[in-house]
Amino acid sequence: MSDLNTAMTERYRSSFLKEVEANVEEGEWVKMCMQCGVCAGSCPLGNAWEHTPQKLFMMIRAGKREAVLSSDAMWMCTSCYNCIARCPRGLPITHIMHGLAHYAKRLGLSPKNQPTQQFAQIFWDNLMKKGRVNELKLGLSMYFKDGFGQGIKNAMANQKLGQNMMKAKRMSAMELFGGHSIKDTSGLQKMIKKAQEIEDAKIQGNS
Amino acid sequence: MSDEKKFAGYICTGCGIGDRLDPSQLESIATREGKMQSCKQHEMLCNSEGVQMIRDDIANDAVTHVMIAACSRRAKVEAFNFTDVALTRANLREGVIWVRPDADEHQETTQEMADDYVRMACAELRSMSKPASSGEQQLNKTIMVVGGGITGMTAAIEAAAAGYPAHIIEKSGALGGQAADYIKSIPTRSPYSEPQDTGVAAMIASIEANDLITVHLNSTVAKTAGAPGRFSVDIATESGAVVTETFGAIIQATGFNLYDPSGLMQFGYSSSPDIITNGELEKLVKASNGGPIKRPSDGKEVKAVAFVQNVGQSSTEKGQLSYHSGIGDLIAIKQAMYFKAQNGDCDTTILFNNLRTPGAAGEDFYRAGQEKMVTFSKGEVSEVVAGDSLEVKFKDLILDEETSMQADLVVLDVGMMPNSGPDPYAVPMVIDEDAEKTEEAEVKAPTVTVDSILNLDYRQGTDLPHLKNGFTDSHFICFPYETRRTGIYAAGPLRRPMDMRQAQDDAAGAAMKAIQAAENAGKGMAAHPRAGDLSFPKFRMDGCTQCKRCTVECPFGAINEDEKGYPMFNESRCRRCGTCMGACPVRVISFENYSVETVNQQIKNVEVPEEFDEKPRILVLACENDAYPALDQAAMNGVEINPWARVIPVRCLGSVSLSWITDSLNSGYDGIVLMGCAKGDDYQCHFVRGSAMAHERMGKVGDTLSSLNLEPERVVVYEVAITDVERAPKLINDMAETVEKIGLSPFKF
Incomplete structure (x- = not known):
């Protein structure tokens, strides 16, 4: 994907704002931000982020491409929609944040070891296999994402919780073997693949 | 009409006056002590029957002087509007019964209060005569407009539309002013998203086609003499020819100049031809004739432009403007759009700290700028x-x-500076207070122009007085177009920074005021704020000592001096405030219905009980514009006022004569409360300087008190606003407490 990144950098050399407009979902709204800071003040996780939406939008206008796309901010959004509800200019801020995350991921610029970003990838991979999320496998994948030793430690730490869930029939060990799937898994996979092709073509066309 | 005076009193017993007070006692006071030749009671004097009774007496019995003892002089004004007689009102409702508790133990003092108010009204009436205009008045419907920019053109068009001929005096060779250089203006119509046509060409065409408007190009005002209704103006053309025209009123619409940023080295204005002001940009874009916008240095097409906002404005630094023009950010958005319209890829960045886009239209225009990809960066250059x-x-x-x-x-983005001519009070004058103020003003405001614009032939200087930063002085909240020269109205950016739309509104307002002033001058009436008042000050010249205090202290420059230093009064320049009357040390200035004598008679006719009665008397001189209505409002709210108080309304605290203070102290009053409007930079005085003058004069009253061996606390001066409904009565009651503390005056007989 770094080829795409190079191509995009080349194409939008003069304006990162224009690049965002063309390629990021709801990106055409970024120019309408009036820098009031209400989003930044409304975000329940604001102080856990590298950049608030207000800052991100300012950085986009200032052409800080690398800093924006490698920021962890978009990945920390919990979609609480506080910012959208409060933005006096009506910007779909949550959607812009997710759009930015997507675009960064596509260009291969998203922060590598950022946990929520990793979780998003694991979740996606898990979902794509059977068309629905296998919670047991998803949990285990998260435990072992940082290696086998760490995985065992994580599993031991949550042992009690797991046992209780099994007792309450909230989780089944049988899910480890195959697990449930939707009726037409390959149909879904084809559909997603087609969607990806369309999206890629659009982005490639812009590059 | 014969010169014989006939006095008639009328006592209203309605609104509870008859229940709370003894009307027959009031009637006998009016006839025996007050020497009213007749006195009638009516149960509701303000109804059509009561009013008709008074009318009939005026018509049939030749009554010339009417005393009405009823409600406040501010109530029922329409009903008690008898223009052919001298009129006074004793305030028994708001002044007495509504501010006193209805209880037996208070009955005696309440009645005494009412008795005194009737005595005062009768005494005042006896020393009044019916106001009549001087007979000098002239009606001249022609309006002079100085300045042919957007404001001036609008003023002339509006005056002409109302049927009043207008002359535009324009210094340059063409109409249009600064706006003639503009490509477009800030939008004034929905959807407020595109700059719009300035309208200058259409205005010029409509002026050229209008028979009522005369345009003098390449002309200046060499001299303005006279007064409203009879201004005589010498108009000088560039060639040296001078024509004299007469006008009824004047509108000054001389606009603004842009701040020169050369002194601000950090912005490099002088270091590169590519660093220009927002005013110069309009010319640059105009020169491009719709083609690519090229920079001045080498003619290269502009691909990136930065707008630096708020240059030399809202600053505390010396030599910069302490205020903000308010519209610079809208101008920057408009100008950024010039570039975007020419080349959508042109980078336009507006560097602002506080973006100000006033009004709903401003916000829409800001959004429109953002939609066109104008970059807004919050940054400090x-x-x-x-x-x-x-x-x-x-x-x-x-x-x-x-x-x-x-x-x-x-x-x-440089700010607008008023082109208002030199401040007549910028040179130190006789009064020290003015000199101090001027020094301050000089440090604050960079001077725009030193050339006089109006060249007024006035004792107090050639041009309109400034408030601060060169903006013309007016009663900003209540009477925005007014200046301190009657019949001369300021419109447009010499009043305050404004955009073209606001300037046009301003011009229309000023045109209406100018018409009103011309009409009133024609009738010999005051224009403002005592609109319709026929009384005017008269000078008993044989008593005048040529001290010049009246000519210097008149806030409106109404009084000139002859070569011997005697005052030369101009009735139609006068606002009828009486500041000259308060200033005159030899008391030779008086109005027909308001004079040193009318108030002195009221003071003297209050019954001052002997010392062992332990009934003090407190004189309250309350400005009729703010303090008196505040007291009325307090009465309506049922706020109690001390029964020792006797309130006399005055036209302005500036009209208060020191003799009233000394005389009342000598006749045994125990305390004096003076209530005027706020003074200073944010003054609320309807006559601009009256309250300040009064405070200044009363500053010296301590000497009088100590020469009489009296405590200084006995005389207090307050600034009271119309909203001080609780405070105004409290100030009076406080004085009653003070008197109780320091004891009664030893001057009772």
Whole structure:
């Protein structure tokens, strides 16, 4: 994907704002931000982020491409929609944040070891296999994402919780073997693949 | 009409007056002590029957002087509007029964209060005569408009539309003013998204086609003499020819100049031809004739432009403007759109700290700018470095970092400075207070122009007085177009910074005021704020000592001096405030219905009980514009006022004669409360300087008190606003407490 990144950098050399407009979902709204800071003040996780939406939008206008796309901010959004509800200019801020995350991921610029970003990838991979999320496998994948030793430690730490869930029939060990799937898994996979092709073509066309 | 005076009193017993007070006692006071030749009671004097009774007496019995003892002089004004007689009102309702508790133990003092108010009204009436205009008045419907810009043109068009001929005096060779250089203006119509046509060409065409409007190009005002209704103006053309025209009223619409940023080295204005002001940008774009906008240095097309906002404005630095023009950011958005319209890829960056886009239209225009991809960066510009490409260094205030950008052209948002002519009070005058004020003003405001614009032939200087920063003085809240020269109205950016739309509204307002002034001058009536008042000050010249206090202290420059230093009064320049009357040390100035004598008679006719009665008397001189209505409102709210108080309304605290203070102290009053309007930079005085003058004069009253061996606490001066409904009565009651503390005056007989 770094080829795409190079191509995009080349194409939008003069304006990162224009690049965002063309390629990021709801990106055409970024120019309408009036820098009031209400989003930044409304975000329940604001102080856990590298950049608030207000800052991100300012950085986009200032052409800080690398800093924006490698920021962890978009990945920390919990979609609480506080910012959208409060933005006096009506910007779909949550959607812009997710759009930015997507675009960064596509260009291969998203922060590598950022946990929520990793979780998003694991979740996606898990979902794509059977068309629905296998919670047991998803949990285990998260435990072992940082290696086998760490995985065992994580599993031991949550042992009690797991046992209780099994007792309450909230989780089944049988899910480890195959697990449930939707009726037409390959149909879904084809559909997603087609969607990806369309999206890629659009982005490639812009590059 | 014969000169014989006939006095008639009328006592209203309605609104509870008859229940709370003894009307027959009031009637006998009016006839025996007050020497009213007749006195009638009516149960509701303000109804049509009561009013008709008074009318009939005036018509059939030749009554010339009417005393009405009823409600406040501010109530039922329409009903008790008898123009052919001298009229006074004893305030028994708001002044007495509504401010006193209805209980037996208070009955005696309440009745005494009412008795005194009737005595005072009768005494005042006896020393009044019916106001009549001087007979000098002239009606001249022609309006002179100085300045042919947007404001001046609008004023002339509006005056002409109302049927009043107008003359425009324009210094340059063409109408249009600064706006003639503009490509477009800030939008004034929905959807407020595109700059719109300035309308200058259409206005010029409509003026040229209008028979009522005469245009004098390349002309200046060499001399303005006379007064409203009879201004005589010498109009000088560039060639040296002078024509004299007469006018009824004048509108000054001389606009503004832009601040010169040469002195602000950090913006490099002098270091590169590509660093220009927002005013110069209009000319640059106009020169491009719709083609690519080229920068001045080498004619290269502008691909990136930076707008640096708020240059030399809202600053505390010396030599910069302490105020903000308010519209610079809208102008920058408009100008950025010029570039976007020409080349959508042109980088336009507006570097602002506080973006001000006033009004709903402003917000829409801001959004429209954002939609057109104008970049708005919250940043503080520290330096503009000249070079082939200009470097704008700034601190990004959102990202909190020092950064910079490159631009082909930098546009500086400089502020508007009024082109108002020299301030007549900028030279130290006889009064010390004015001199102090001037020194302050000089440090604050950079001088725009020293050439006089109006060349007024007035004792107090050639031009309209300034408030601060060169903006003309007016009663900003209540009477925005007014100036301190009657019949001369200021419109447009010499009053305050404004855009074209506001200037046009302003011009229309000023035109209406000018028409009113011309009409009133024709009838010999005051224009403002005592509109319709026929009384005017008369000078008993044989008593005048040529001290010049009246000519210097008149807030409106109404009084000239002859070569011997005697005052030369101009009735139609006068606002009828009486500041001259308060100033005159030999008491030779008086109005027909308001004079040193009318108030003195009221003071003397209050019954001052002997010392062992332990009934003090407190004199309250309350400005009729703010303090008196505040007391009325307090009465309506049922606020109690001390029964020792006797309130006399005055036209302005500036009209208060020191003799009233000394005389009342000598006749045994125990305390004196003076209530005027707020003074100073944010003054509320309807006559601008009256309250300030009064405070100044009363500052010396301590000497009088100590020469009488009296405590200084006995005389207090307050600034009271119309909203001080609780405070105004309290100030009076406080004085009653003070008197109780320090004891009664030893001057009772």
